[in-house]
Amino acid sequence: MLNAVIKATGYVLAHTPDMVMENGTTQTTEKVVNPNSEYLKQLPSHLRTYEQAVAYLPNQTYIGNMTPDELGEYEQPWYPHTAAKSERFGKFGEIMPEDEFYLLMQACDVFELVYLEENxxxxxxxxxxxxxxxxxxxxxxxxxxxxAETVEHFVNEEGAEPLAMNGKTVGYIKRAHDVDGNLSAHVMLENLVSKASNVLAILHLIKNAGIDPADVDYVIDCAEEACGDMNQRGGGNFAKAAAEIAGLSGASGSDVRAFCAAPAHAVIEAASLVKAGTYRNVVVCAGGCTAKLGMNGKDHVKKDMPILEDVIGGFAVLISENDGINPEIDNTVCGRHTVGTGSSPQAVITSLVANPLDKNGLKIPDIDKYAVEMQNPDITKPAGAGDVPAANYKMIAALAVKRGELERKDVATFGNTHGMVGWAPTQGHIPSGVPYLGFAREQLLAGDIEKAMIIGKGSLFLGRMTNLFDGVSFVVRKNSGKHEETAVSDDKIRKMIAEAFRGFAQDMLAEQE
Amino acid sequence: MDLENQKRVKEFAEEYGPENVVVILGAAEGEGAGLAAETVTNGDPTFAGPLTGVQLGLSVYHICEEEIKAEVDPAIYEEQVGMMEMVLDVDDISSEMKDIREQYCKY
Incomplete structure (x- = not known):
């Protein structure tokens, strides 16, 4: 059995400033708790235009128009800079404006829930x-x-969620059930945004992979929303729903949920399914979440910054049988935070990084690049959450020091050599290791690096079912050059056995003679 | 600080008496630690949670401060916190925590 490979990636953003106001939980909570707050009054003047969001360095990095290393060369904070290449489309995907995204949401709605004003x-x-x-x-x-009258009626009288453009209501999403809260307008909006951004990511992935959409066998959605009704609240299958609109007619699918760790779980599962021969082409994908828009908005406004959390994120990765070329997902080097691991950062990093490397005779510095939680520090630092990737690299480095694999003086620079600056929007599961897969694929193909470790971590306590932490990791490495056709096939084995028997029979005959 | 955590801190203070509660933080940097410490002493500075305007004045420390380190079995501390001690700016966190305690701590 050969390792599965990363054949292509797709990364998309949708700039949705009106959804920051209407649907971000920081804002919706504030509207309930403190409706006349200064924050709500000031916020609109801190929203970015589409052009500003496109020109934002981390966004251009997310869609592949600049590399993380190039981003790292700019002085932080990044929001005052303008990207040299400021374009809607990049080699991984695009940044879609809000108006077109509303149309895409309607295209993704198969239950007549999304209505847009005719003009x-x-x-x-x-x-x-x-x-x-x-x-x-x-x-x-x-x-x-x-x-416009119909829009007004449904928003004001029927509990519909408004869709706004520059503060003006231009459509609505109506509830899918009169009583069931799981099908409320609010939930339908969140789910349709997730679905639409997922579809967009898959469309870019298919283009980047250059394959026939019908050749995708299976789709795994690893976002953070739940779909279902009051009798099966998390019933699911965002995956198949998105596959339908994206035109993957030969695919089935299912959803994987594990908070921010889900993408890493999903990639490991997809790679295993392909390696086992169950499916040949598996798409791992996720749309973004409206709830997290403007999550740190209070700090950004207080520090007179633009609202940087104004984009919905999506990604899709195609994991396919080994072609002898594309980087392999080595699932023998797989880290797991187990039930018994414990929750101290030391225990977490040991389980995710050191343990799988130990099993394979590798040391921490043997991995060329670590992709951790790649949150954009522009967003997190002003909110007092620090530079998340940098903190993770320091932890990995400190563990390497404790294990005698790194000099203490190198802790501070470990992140520069074995890591990257963060560029992903704080959309929960979106930043978790996987934004690097596109760049990792290119660097591994070019021979710039040999091995990268992707780490996903999740805060399970948020669901109030367990206080356990969670995380998994896997290694992506340069293709060894073997692929399915050159590997020993069943046919070849049968031929070899037949030849051996023939030889044996001939020997016997010769002896008898 | 997470709204649910604020609620729980408030409930503990009511149940056991604020003089009997010590809050131990694990925040990754001084500013975050300071905000959380302020929340459980002078009230939620973001005016969002149940501790808005509630001045509990609780004793509050960061796990990396000397006062707490001295209370813990050194082997366990090394196993659980040793790595983070190497990573965090302990001086910055300690000074931030001390500032908040001096200003708002009642116990």
């Missing part, structure tokens, strides 16, 4: 049609729209 549709549809990845059947899912 808004008329003003946006041509842009949407011009999108290089929107197929005819996706465009055909957009309807011509409803009157």
């Amino acid at each position: 808004f549709v008329a003003a946006t549809i041509e842009k949407f049609k011009a999108h290089p990845l929107m197929r005819e059947d996706i465009i055909a899912r957009i309807n011509s729209g409803v009157s």
Whole structure:
């Protein structure tokens, strides 16, 4: 059995400043607790334009127009800078504007829940049609729209969630059930945003992979939302729902949930499914979450910064059978935070980093690059949460010192050599190790690095089911050059056995003679 | 500080008496530690949680401060906190914590 490979990646953002106001939980909580607060008054003037969000260095890094190393060369904070290459599309994906994203949400709605005002549709549809990845059947899912009066009625009288553009309501999402809170307008909005951003990521992935969408066998969604009704609240299958719209007609799928650790869990599962021969092409993907928009907004406004958490994130990775070229997911080097591991940072890092390396005779500095929680420090530092990747690299380095694998003086610089600056939006599962897979694939293909470790960590306590921490890790390495066709196939084994028997029989005959 | 944690701290202070409660923090840097310490002494500075305007004045320390380290079995401390002690800016955290205690701690 050969290792599965990372064949392609897709990374997308949708700039949704109005959703910051309408759907980010920091803001919706504030509207309940303190509706006349200074924060709510000041916030609109801190929202960025689409052009500003596109020109933002970490966003350009996320879609692949600059590398993490290039981002690291800019002095922090990054928000005052403008990217040299400030474009909507990058080699991994794109940054979609809010108006087009609303149309995509409608295209992803199969239960007639998303309604857009007719003039808004008329003003946006041509842009949407011009999108290089929107197929005819996706465009055909957009309807011509409803009157402004209808929008007003449903938002004011029927408990619909408004969809706004520059502060003006241009549509709504209606509830999918009159009583069931699991199908409320609020939940449907969160789920449709997750689905739409996931679909967009898959569309880019398929383009980047250059494969027939029908060749995808299985999809694993690893986002953080739950879909279902009051009788099966987390019933699920965002994966298959997104696959349908993205045109993956040959795929089934399922959802993996593990908070921010889910993408790493999902990649390990996908790689194992492919290595076992169960499926040939598995997509691991996730859409983003509206709840986290403007999560640290109070600190950003207080420090007179723009609201940097104004984008929904999505990603998709294609994991395929070994082609002898693309980087391999080595699932013999797999770290696990177990039930018995304990929750101290030391125990966590030992279980995720040191233990799997020990099993394979490797030392911490033998891994060229570690991808940890790649949160953008521009967002977290002003909120008092520090530089998350940098803190993780220091922890890995300190563990290496304790194990005698690194000099103490090298702790401070370990992150520069074996790590990167963070560039991912604070969308929970989105920053967790996987934003690096696109760059890792390129660096491994180019021979710049030999091995990278991807680490996903999750805070399970948030669900109030356990106080346990969670995390898993895996290693991606340069392809060894063997691939399925050159490996010994069943046919070849049968031929070899047949030849051996023939030889044996001939020897016997010769002896008898 | 997480709203749920604020609620729990408040409940513990009511149940056992604020003079009998010590809060031990594990925040990764001085500013975050200071904000959490302020929350359990002078009230939630972000005006979002149950401790908004509630001045509990609790004793509050960071796990890396000498006062707490001295209370813990050195072998266990080394096993559980040793690595983080190497990583964190302990001086910055300690000075931030001391500041908050001097200003707002009642016990």
